[in-house]
Amino acid sequence: MSPEERLEAPPFADVIGDPIAQSKSPLIHNFWLEKTGTDASYQRELxxxxxxxxxxxxxxxxxxxxxxxxxxPHKQAIVPMLDRIDPLAERIGAVNTVVREADGTLAGHNTDCSGFLEPLREHLGQTHLFRMARILGTGGAARAIVSGLAAEGFTLVLAGRDPGKAKQMLDELAPGDEHHAVDLAYFAEATDFAFDDRQGMFDLVVNASPLGMKGQPALDFDWSHAPPGAIAYDIVTDPVNTGFLGSAAASGHGTIDGLSMLIGQAAKAFELFFGVKPPREHDAELRERLNG
Structure with missing residues (x-):
């Protein structure tokens, strides 16, 4: 491509990772580009x-x-390769959106945090006596979730295959004696713990790991560890209806699927890339396409 052709080429953005074929991001961004009449494109890149x-x-x-x-596996590895890091992404220590600015500067952002919190806003707008979240997983997405929920006043129980890594993450992102790190296996076995009255409480159980994703082992979580009224939130998007969410619903818990976070974080990134607000009035149609 000649310099002249490069200058005239329509804007484009990518989603990068390894693996990447399963990513639903191109469908989301190209759907919004179509709805807004924006001459641009979005693609996968392995x-x-x-x-x-x-x-x-x-x-x-x-x-x-x-x-x-x-x-x-790049959300943390990419940080030192960028020219500038947004304060929120710097605090979280993970980047999920890179923007090329007009002067060629590469700026790192984290839209995972706001995307994760978006479907919880109605609950977070209420006053609670106590908020607790059990978070399963210690990867890059978990960092954004830990940071976001700590800022919303949650007491956190972070579970990972390496409890030491979980404790280090809590010490870094949510310092305080009220939080706890445990082995992921702790939640696999049933418990006879008698939960107290949860009136006025808000409880979350979050799968922030790839467990349950197509091609990955199932997430082993026994719902006796969740108090009545707890909401299950799974960030996995393939499949959308995960075993974790199915078992939660069967145990009487409310559920939030991974498309909620995926669409929420994509909305912030779309505006950063293309300077246009995504048409969220079409979310129902977008979900139909994503589920198709």
Missing amino acids: VGPGRLQDYLEGRRKHPAWRGCNVTM
């Missing part, structure tokens, strides 16, 4: 860990490139 720096340097030189969304 980028392995050894190619991340080369990918960024190549894209930086392309004037039509607006940025990329970042998924596993």
Whole structure:
């Protein structure tokens, strides 16, 4: 492509990761581009860990490139490769959105946090006597979730295969003696713990891990660990109706699926890339396409 052709090329953005074929982000962004009549495109790009720096340097030189969304396994690895980090992303220590600014500067953002909290806003607008979240997983997405829920006044129980890593994450992102780190296996076995009256309480159980995703082992969680009225929230999007959510519903709990967070975080990124607000009045139609 000649320099003139590169300058005239329509804007575009990517989602990068390894693997990446399962990503639903292109469907979301191209749906909004179509609805808003924006002449731009959004695509997947397979980028392995050894190619991340080369990918960024190549894209930086392309004037039509607006940025990329970042998924596993790059959300933390990409941070030192960028020129500037948004304060929220810096606090979380993970980036899921990179924006190429007009001067070629690469700026890192985290829209996972706001995207995760979006479907909880009605609950968070209420006053509670106590808020507790059991979070399963210690990866890049979990960092945004821990940071966001701590800021909303939740006491956190963070579970991981390595409890030491979970405790380190809590100490970094949500310092305080009220939070606890446990082994993920702790929640797999039934408990006879008698929960107290949950009137005025808000309880969440969040799968922030890839467990339950297509091609991954199932998440083993026994719902005797969740108090009555707790809401199950799974960030996995393939499948949307995970075993975790199915068992939660069968145990009488409310559920929030991974499309809620996916669409919420994409909305923030879309505006950063293309300078247009996504048409959220079409969310129902978008969900139908994502479930198709």
